[in-house]
Amino acid sequence: MRLIELIEWEISRQDWAAMRCGCGDSAEHLAPDLLRLADDRAVGEEANGAGFEEHVWSPVLLWEPAPAVTTVALAALADPIPPEVRHRFLDLLQHMVAGEGTDAASARRGLDLPERCRALARQGLWLLYEEVASGRSVSAAGTAFEILSVVEPDRERLRGVREAAGELLPVCCRTGLCDDW
Ligand SMILES: [Zn+2]
Ligand SMILES: [Zn+2]
Known part of the structure; x- marks a missing residue:
């Protein structure tokens, strides 16, 4: 029997109310939003990391809750969640590590949100x-590998895993098409 769900625990320990969301409200609404994302019965926007656009990320900016959301996504990946839910959190995590800028209020406080994430x-x-390595899903493996290609400082290890993983990875990752390294 599992004693705790890591994602719920991690969501509950973040001080969402103290953070300013990209929508201009307090980030408090992100706690139930993240729980819905973890629910495999969720559909539509609720079931999609894109639902966090303009709240946590945009194509050019991250907002204050982004580091907390990054931690929650990692906690979710450590839980035994259904494949489609893993996908959602991998997508969300990819948005967090692909961020290029920091919202103005956080930047004034000296925060570099993309670097932090x-x-x-x-x-x-x-x-x-x-x-x-799991072989569960080629597409999820691809997203995980693309996140690694942004954050892994050991490029030798990354190259070695790419070779070893072979067809567990999608063509873009295998051939280096999606690389910018
Ligand atoms: Zn919001
Ligand atoms: Zn790829």
Whole structure:
């Protein structure tokens, strides 16, 4: 029997109310939003990391809750969640590590949110390698590998895993088409 769900535990320990969301409200609404994302019965926007666009991420910016959301996504990947839910959190995590800028209020406080999110994701390196090695889903392995290609400082290890993983990875990752390294 599992004693706790890591994702619920991690969501409950973040001080969402103290953070400013990209939508201009307090980030408090992100706690139930993340729980819905973890629910395999969710559909539509609720079931999609894109539902967090303009709240946590945009194509050019991350907002204050992004590091907390990054940690929650890693906790979710450590839980035994259904494949489609893993996919949602991998997508969300990819948005967090792909961020380029920091919202103005956070930047004034000296925060570099993309750097912070990448540092947090780096702590979950082995969760991402596990996804690649598991053979559960080629597409999820691809997302995990693309996250690794942003955060893994050991490029030799990354190249070695790419060779070893072979067809567990999608063509874009195998051939280096999606690389910018
Ligand atoms: Zn919001
Ligand atoms: Zn790829």
